[in-house]
Amino acid sequence: MTTTMDRRSLLSRAALGATGLVAATAMGSLAPETAFAAQQFADAGQPDPNFAEGLIMGRNQDLLQVQGSDGRLHRIQLTGVTSVWKLRPTTIDQAKIGDGLYARGVLLPDGILAAEAIWVNIVNLTVGITSISRSGVQFDHHGQKVVGHVQTGTTAAVYNGTPAVSDLSMLKVGRHAQVIGAWRPGTNEIDIATIYTSN
Secondary structure, three states, X not given: OOOOXXXXXXXXXXXXXXXXXXXXXXXXXXXXXXXXXXXXXXXXXXXXOOEEEEEEEEEEOOEEEEEOOOOOEXXXXXXXXXXXXXXXXXXXXXXXXXXXXXXXXXXXXXXXXXXXXEEEOEEEEEEEEEEEOOOEEXXXXXXXXXXXXXXXXXXXXXXXXXXXXXXXXXXXXXXXXXEXXXXXXXXXXXXXXXXXXXX
């Protein structure tokens, strides 16, 4: 007899430690762009109950305490199926107190969010390219300087909607771009995941 388990049941069981057999990305994409997908609203004007964002204020084993930018305190349960992104797919051990995060999952009856995906220190910036070097790209983001660090084997560019490539040689000073990366807390620096631009 075959049974089908829905997303809520799977995450609820995982939060209770009943399953660790599903690969972390089986619940959906861990691509950084997914973190910025349009939020779903349960009721008009109400935030998505299955989404949380903010700064990590504490951790007790697999439970994160996160202070949202709106002042709300979120409790986020890591499970056997939680996928974690911090510039690249990784483990939750890479998340530190003071890091920012976005989390998507299922809100459980006790108010804890059972996370299916967490993106740590992720940023999505619209910028102007001000200088380019072998190790990095400098940006202007609404008048603020942002230093972007190229990460060998990770950083990629998408030109005019073509597939991502590691070749950054077609980037041009003065062009506008969208940059997804991982913020280095307490600085104006990011590690670059993907730059989207026209050439």
